[in-house]
Amino acid sequence: MVAMTSSSPADFGRVDPDGTVYVRTTEGERSVGQIPDSTEAEALAFYVKRFEALELEVSLLERRISSGALSPEEARHSITTVTANVTGANAVGDLDGLAARLQALAPVLAQATEARRADRAKQAEATKATKEAMVAEAEQLALGNDWRGGVNRFRSLLDDWKALPRIDRATDDALWHRFSAARTTYTRRRKTQFAEQAEKREGARQLKEQIIAEARPLAESTDWGTTSGAFRDLMARWKAAGAAPRDVDDALWAEFRGLQDQFFNARQSTLSQQDQEFKANLDAKESLLVKAEAEIVPVTDLAQARAAFRSFAEQFNALGKVPREAMRGLDNRVRALENAVRQAEDAEWKRTDPEARARAEETVAMLSNEIDKLTEKIVKAEARGDNRAADKARDSIATYQTWLDQARETLADFSR
Template identity: 65%
Template sequence: MNTNRSLSGKMGRMTESAGPASFGRVEEDGTVYVLTSAGERRVGQVPDADESEALAFFVRRFESLETEVNLLSQRIESGSLSPEEARKSINHLKTSIGEASAVGDLDGLVIRLEALTPQLAAAQEARKAERAAQNEQTRAAKEAMVAEAEKLAAGNDWRGGVNRFRVLLEEWKALPRIDRATDDELWHRFSTARTTYTRRRKAQFASENERREAARRIKEQIIERSRQIADSTDWAQTAAEFRDLMNQWRAAGGAGRDVDDKLWAEFRGLQDQFFDARSAVFNAAETEFRENLAAKQKLLEEAEAAMLPVTDVKVAKDAFREFLASYNQLGKVPREAIRPLEGRVRALEQALRSAEEEEWRRTDPEARKRASDTVEMFSAQIEKLTEQAEAAERRGDRSKAAKTRESIKTYTEWLAQAQKTLDEFSA
């Protein structure tokens, strides 16, 4: 009998029936064989069992292999396995199937495994693309972190910067590595920026400590001087010196909050000691000043009522002299009342001066003569221009007549102003 033709016919029938048991046979002694494309292979022996029981035992082994193939296929499709891991699993399963003591379509399982290879290639390319995209995102993130670190290193945010560097470092550690050269170069820049910032921060704090110590010494010297002048009764000079000391205090800068608070309390107490004593003296004089103010206001009211408006310059001048004599005999007034009082006195003086100037202007013969001459000159010019305009009209020279009439109009306006000035001398 032709063995190949027999196997081929039987494989065809097994494909049609498609059941795993159809790929095996059992001899009378319980020996079980499986049929594959390579031929018939002995898989084991189940003595003292009928044919169906013997085949079922080895079919269950096939079904276990089939389950493994199904699970592997699902894991590959879901992407839960890397292409490298999936390829290793496929090769391992193919080896297991080739040596399996099982009955079923073992060739079909191998074909299914081999059919996964193109899927693996696509998955590998997708994984490469994903890894490249992830590397690009990581590189961009690290470059942004480096740029921020370098900006912080060049800045002066000594409080927020140190916290921000701490956060950036933790974020950096959480990111995956990229290619070694790029990763090392970016880390070098980040680390350099962090070191630069730390050194500058330490130098700044050292400088600030020196500045605080210098400020403390200056403020202690200010306090010592304040003790020396706190009991002075030279109110103006000492108050000015305390103002200078205050300016020096502000210019000295901070000496640290606790030190500043203690020194300020002492300096403030010495200032209060002096200014409280000065206020007590000034308050004693305040009553006298307000009495003087009331008297000066009364004199001003009487002078304003008597002089304003000025109608007789001589009488007004006499009244003003009497007012000033009485006014100047009175003492000091409160500081805030000085300018208003002086303003009212100047107003009286200005009213008197204006009245004198007005009287002189009305009685000045030379000024009156000039005003009269100006009126006569404009009148003569208007009369002359009128004759010229009439002559031009008789000649029929309308253009010349119109221009002359415009000049007459201008001179008439000037004449009105000159006449007004002349009339004021007659008032």
């Protein structure tokens, strides 16, 4: 690239006494314009600036072509445009040098064109390699049995394929044919697999319906030992049957599980002599809870609530066990009563907390003091005729008064 020209204006131009400015080129001297009523230096400087603008335009074009920012077509168009601007330009400077620099861009442009061609070839090779890898993966997937992940991967590969540029038509079509064939093979195998699975699921449905039919009379049996073993055998056969169609499998299981529960619950009811005792304990505890909940909640008298809860807890704990399924509900209700009393205790402590009361008193005093200061400001402002300052202070008093009212309510809570 040719370096930028650095010469004094006198080397390439001159100015006549009437203000006409001339530029010297290899073709001779020619007039570029006239600036009357100005000094020679001013007139010359005006046309030198025009040359400097052209020189900057050439330099920018050189850099853009060198960096590859312009395509060969864009570069050729720009060279033609800038050359037209330089040729016969009304400017003072080394115009021949600029023209020579523009001419020197031809080999650079040819080099850039070749580089771009090489880049495109390299990109085409990279795209070809990528598509070949995708085809290889697709053909491998087509032979596999990943029916869920495979279909998602094929979808992703197809999206990636569409995003890639085309290469030469023959190669691109051949690769696409292989990719499409692999996808078709996978899809057919997948459909066949699902059809076989559907057939197996239908067989499983029939087996499970047979098991349920055998379980129905067993659910009414009172031969606890023998029937328990029979249900275990039925469960083993159920697991071995496999999955039925998804839309009926859950319903079949619910029916079979219900028959099992019917039998085993009946057995449990018969074998457990504690059921009646547990039920009686449950009734008694629920009765105690109902009474305690009515007496304690909401807590209005803390001392009375404490005494009532202690009495309730002693009676409640004295009763025996309850059925397992009722334990959580009872515990939650007892815990709710205990929390109600504890929260009332916390509220009472907060109300009588001397530190909190002191903070409330300090807040009331501080806000009252601020209002007094603002009142004094109003008096002084009105005395000097500053109504604006007085109004501003009144607005502040209104805000502080609102805060003060709230603080006084808080302080009053400590006296209730």
